Amino acid sequence: MIQELKHHATLADDFNQNEDRVGWHDDTLWWIREKRDKIAWQVPDWELLRDAASNIKDHVLSNLNPYLVQFEANAIANGITVHWAADAAEHNQIVLNILREKEINKLVKSKSMLTEECHLNDFLAENGVDVIDSDLGERIVQLAEEPPSHIVLPCIHKKKEEIGQLFHKHLGTPEGNSDPQLLTEAARHHLRETFLSRKATVTGINFAVAETGEFVVCTNEGNADMGAHLADVHIACMGIEKIIPERKDLGVFLRLLARSATGQPITTYSSHFKKPRENQEMHIILVDNGRTKQLGREDFRNSLKCIRCGACMNTCPVYRRSGGHSYHYAITGPIGAILAPNLDMEKYADLPFASTLCGSCTNVCPVKIDIHQQLYKWRQVIVQSGYAPKAKVLSMKAMAFTFSSPFVYHTAGKMGRAVLKYAPFTVNNKFNPWYKQRDMPEPPSASFGEWYKKNRN
Amino acid sequence: MSSKAQILAAVLANQPAKLPQPVFEPFSPQGQNNLDVFVKTAKGIGSSLHFFSGMQEVKNLITSSFSVGRIISPLAELSDIAETDFADLDAHTLENVELGVFKAHFGVAENSALWVTEALLGKRVSPFICQHLMLLVNKTAILQNMHQAYDSIGEADYDFGTFIAGPSKTADIEQSLVLGAHGPRSLVIVILG
Ligand code: SF4
Numbered sequence: 001m002i003q004e005l006k007h008h009a010t011l012a013d014d015f016n017q018n019e020d021r022v023g024w025h026d027d028t029l030w031w032i033r034e035k036r037d038k039i040a041w042q043v044p045d046w047e048l049l050r051d052a053a054s055n056i057k058d059h060v061l062s063n064l065n066p067y068l069v070q071f072e073a074n075a076i077a078n079g080i081t082v083h084w085a086a087d088a089a090e091h092n093q094i095v096l097n098i099l100r101e102k103e104i105n106k107l108v109k110s111k112s113m114l115t116e117e118c119h120l121n122d123f124l125a126e127n128g129v130d131v132i133d134s135d136l137g138e139r140i141v142q143l144a145e146e147p148p149s150h151i152v153l154p155c156i157h158k159k160k161e162e163i164g165q166l167f168h169k170h171l172g173t174p175e176g177n178s179d180p181q182l183l184t185e186a187a188r189h190h191l192r193e194t195f196l197s198r199k200a201t202v203t204g205i206n207f208a209v210a211e212t213g214e215f216v217v218c219t220n221e222g223n224a225d226m227g228a229h230l231a232d233v234h235i236a237c238m239g240i241e242k243i244i245p246e247r248k249d250l251g252v253f254l255r256l257l258a259r260s261a262t263g264q265p266i267t268t269y270s271s272h273f274k275k276p277r278e279n280q281e282m283h284i285i286l287v288d289n290g291r292t293k294q295l296g297r298e299d300f301r302n303s304l305k306c307i308r309c310g311a312c313m314n315t316c317p318v319y320r321r322s323g324g325h326s327y328h329y330a331i332t333g334p335i336g337a338i339l340a341p342n343l344d345m346e347k348y349a350d351l352p353f354a355s356t357l358c359g360s361c362t363n364v365c366p367v368k369i370d371i372h373q374q375l376y377k378w379r380q381v382i383v384q385s386g387y388a389p390k391a392k393v394l395s396m397k398a399m400a401f402t403f404s405s406p407f408v409y410h411t412a413g414k415m416g417r418a419v420l421k422y423a424p425f426t427v428n429n430k431f432n433p434w435y436k437q438r439d440m441p442e443p444p445s446a447s448f449g450e451w452y453k454k455n456r457n
Numbered sequence: 458m459s460s461k462a463q464i465l466a467a468v469l470a471n472q473p474a475k476l477p478q479p480v481f482e483p484f485s486p487q488g489q490n491n492l493d494v495f496v497k498t499a500k501g502i503g504s505s506l507h508f509f510s511g512m513q514e515v516k517n518l519i520t521s522s523f524s525v526g527r528i529i530s531p532l533a534e535l536s537d538i539a540e541t542d543f544a545d546l547d548a549h550t551l552e553n554v555e556l557g558v559f560k561a562h563f564g565v566a567e568n569s570a571l572w573v574t575e576a577l578l579g580k581r582v583s584p585f586i587c588q589h590l591m592l593l594v595n596k597t598a599i600l601q602n603m604h605q606a607y608d609s610i611g612e613a614d615y616d617f618g619t620f621i622a623g624p625s626k627t628a629d630i631e632q633s634l635v636l637g638a639h640g641p642r643s644l645v646i647v648i649l650g
Contacts, residue, residue, distance in 0.1 A: 028632055043567075045484035055479035062476040065469040084461035136638060137629035153629065160631045180633035191639060196549055222585045222625040222640030229582035230548055240464065245478060247610065251603040252481060254620075255567070265498060265568035266603075266622050269585075269640070275616040277581060288464045296471030 007350040007389060012322035015157070025157060026320040032153075033314040035263025036364065043255070052252045054368035057305035060243055061295065067210040067243045068286065074213025075284055078275045083285045088118035091287045095120060095202065095235055096127055098283055102233055104129075104200045108191075110217070110224035111135040112204025113151050113308055114237045114287060116330035120202070132194050134223040136187050143170050149324025150332060152261050152310035157323050191223070201227035205238035205284070206307070207253055211246045214274035215284065218257060218267040225271055234276070235283045240291050241304040253307060256366040260309040294342045299377045303338040305367040312361035312371055318354050327351060334361040334371045341378055349387035352378035483604040491566040491599045492648070499569035502623040503636055504644040508596075515593065515647055519558065523589070526555025531579040532593075544579040551580065557587035557641075561621075563598040564646075565606050570620035571646070572606060574613075581617050585625075590641035592621065596650035 006014075016022055040046045060067060072082045085091035091114075099107065107124065109115065109131055121131045121142070133142045137154035141147065143166045148154030155163070164178030173186045203224045207216040215236060217224045228234045244253065250270075258264040276282035295301050313319045313333030324332035329340040329348060337351035352375045361371040382388055458466075496506055509515055512534045519528065519538055529551065530539040535558060543551065559578055561571035571592050575581055584590050600606055610618075625640030636642055 032632075044486060048481075048484060052479060052481040055476075056481075059476045059478050062473050064472050065465055068465060068468065084459070084464055086460040086463055090460060134639070135629075136627045140629065153632075155629055156632075160633075163630055180630035181635050183630055184627060184635040184638065188637065188639060192552075195639070196552055220625070221627050221638035223638070225585045225619070226582070226639050229580075229585065240468070248604070248607040251483070251607045255603050262628075264502070266570050266620065268623050268625055269619055269621060270570070271617070271619040272615070273617060277616075286464070288460075288467070292464060292467035292471055295468065298473070301471075301473065 006328065008322065008326050008328070008354040009350070009389075011326035011328060012354075015323035015326055016321070021157075021159065022321055022323075024159070025323060028156065029314045029320045032262060033311070033364070036260055036311055036314070037263075039259045039263045039265065043259070049252055049256055050366055050368050053256055053307075053366055054305065056244060056249050056252060057367050060245060061241070061301060061304060064240065064243065064295070067245060068240060071208055071210040071213060071243055072286070074210070075215075076213075078213045080213070080276065080282045080284055083283060085285055085287045085289070087289050088287075091118045091237065091285055091289065092120050092123040094285055095237075096124065096129070098233065098235060098281075099124075099129060099200055102200065102281075104233065106130045106132075106198050107200050107202060108132050108134050108194050108198040108227045108231070109202040110204065110219065110227055111138055111154070112202065112237055113331060114204060114239055115202060116148060117289065118237075118287070120237075132191070132198070134191050134194065134221075134227055135219070136184065136221060136223075139187060139191065140166065143167075147325070147330065148332075150310060150313055151308050152313075157325065192226075195226045195230050198227070199231055200233040200235065201231040202235045202237060203228060205236050205242050206257070207244050207250060208238055208242050208284075209245075209247050209250070210243055212274065214247070214272050215242075216250060216254075216270060216272050218254075218270050220264075220268045222269055225269055228271075228273070229277070232279070233281045233283070234273075235285065236273070237285045237287060240286050240288055241306075257307055257309055260311040260364065260366040290343045294339070297342065299381075300338060300342060300374055302369045303335060303342075303371075303374060305369055306335050306339075307367055309366055311364040311366065315360045315364050317356060317358065317360070322354065327354070334375065335369070338371065338374045338378060341382065345382060345385060346387050349382045350389045352376075352382060353389060483602065485601055485605075489566070489601065491601050492596065494566040494601075495564055495569055495599045496648075498566065499623070499646055502569060503626070504569060504623050504646050507645065507647045509647055509649055511649070515558075515591075515649075518645075518647070519556065519591070523556045526588070527553055528556045528558065529554050529579070529583060529587070530558035531577070532558060532560065543583070546580075548580055548582045548586075551583060551586045554583070554587040556589045556591060557583050558591040558593070559584060561592045561594045561598075563600055563606065563609055564594045565600050565603060565620070567602045568620075568622055569646075570603075570606075570622040572610065572618065572620055574615040574618040576615065584619075584621060585640045587641055589643045589645070590621070590624070591645040591647060593647045593649055596648050599648075 083094045133139045140155040149157040160178040167173040205215045206218045258267045319333045340348035355375045357372045359372045528539040564571045624636045624644045625638045627638040628634045
């Protein structure tokens, strides 16, 4: 599953090889974005809710230390064992230790972006533990030996015919059948067996309530619950930023999450785990893995408010046409491009540049993260630190030159339009990345500068 | 230094200046008929609904619609047609349950979610593992939104609780909606009173 190091532009090229798929991907995500708009507009206090969510998260980040202490104390009082992991390696080791102690070597896992971030599956496989992902989309990418391409819709990059083939090979469905109903039914049977036979489960956590020590997991499929209520051991993993102060704050977040994510009024299940069942072991792992560092970066700490709804991906013109895998990080899209460089500025230097800075992400974000502004700021930090991707250095130099002189700017614009009109082949060539799989637009007859000069009176 | 001490120290060093806890005043539109909104929303996400005045009608519905298969319910009124003493069984043995019937504390109009806790479920797994699910809710227990829901829950102590809105579903294959992912294939809501 480990990809060789390729950057966003190259990976986007790979995705763009198949024009039909790109068109489908683009349209489908936009359709989800439209569903989000439609349902958000039905909530009269939508903007108030976004403000509230943003303010609660700001408040939490400014009091994170006491809230973590309070959450841990309450969770322990509820009978839950709490672990702390400084980084991905420690997190993975804790999971393995819990399993080893119980002599369990098979695990069923529901969706958790944190475990993707930590590459838990790979680590457990290397240590002889068999992991089955139970979210249908995650199971599909797991069978395809690929990472998820979207945090909410893990296999949005796959066509049903490919899924049909995978299921034929692994689950024995009829060859050539790609009916979603039939494939889902096959997965239901396969995973029911899994739920019934696995003694341990790993789930993510959407919200952890400091006041009560309970945590909430949201799914549509019911897979987290099937895993958790049948297993002897439930391990729930969370980043330390998932804390909210009080139970009633869930009212704000549960109203926003599913509406922002998929345009549903709420997920099918919003399960509140407070105490383990009788004879069940429940563990929570609180993970840092770079979060405290991000908390200290004034310009980027807002990114820790993210509730992983995926709205910024669905709306992003770059994500929609480049695919999640082009981000080569567990969290894809605009928010991933802010989180990744915090962990490794050199490896992920390309990501903040994979944006048009149009601001659409910021407009839809339910917790009002200033996503596009943070991307812009990352570019500056990355350039100053000497990690700028090479192609960007050249074009930025040209841009600095163009913008530095009104004469050059106007001449360059005029020349650009003339070239597009009279010699499009010189623009539509492989040296211009925007031409790949696209036709350049018809050049406007007047540039904005010329139009403004004519019309400003 | 332990990881816990290390993380807490780093958080303390890096967290910004304290901001007060915000006060949120939810906006509640007046004159809305919560029951109407609930019904419309529930239908919109694939639940089916019945309005009954008492348990006899519930029984009639169950016997006419679910004539074969195992039925569980912690409700004493249904003891002649359902298993009511399953709470002490191993959770795995519920694997072949066709229908589970439970009471919900309340419903929420804006999303048609129903709040149930372990005390009403007999077993945590029961509303997830059954092929079909029936939830009963009093007509007078339909609240407007999630803020009212949490006001109503208040400080209640439960070991496990969940909001259930509609049948289990997935759209992971090319965004085609399929009901019955891992949990119940259908949700029947009975509004009592
Ligand atoms: S950054 Fe905002 S829009 Fe993007 S996933 Fe996080 S919460 Fe959703």
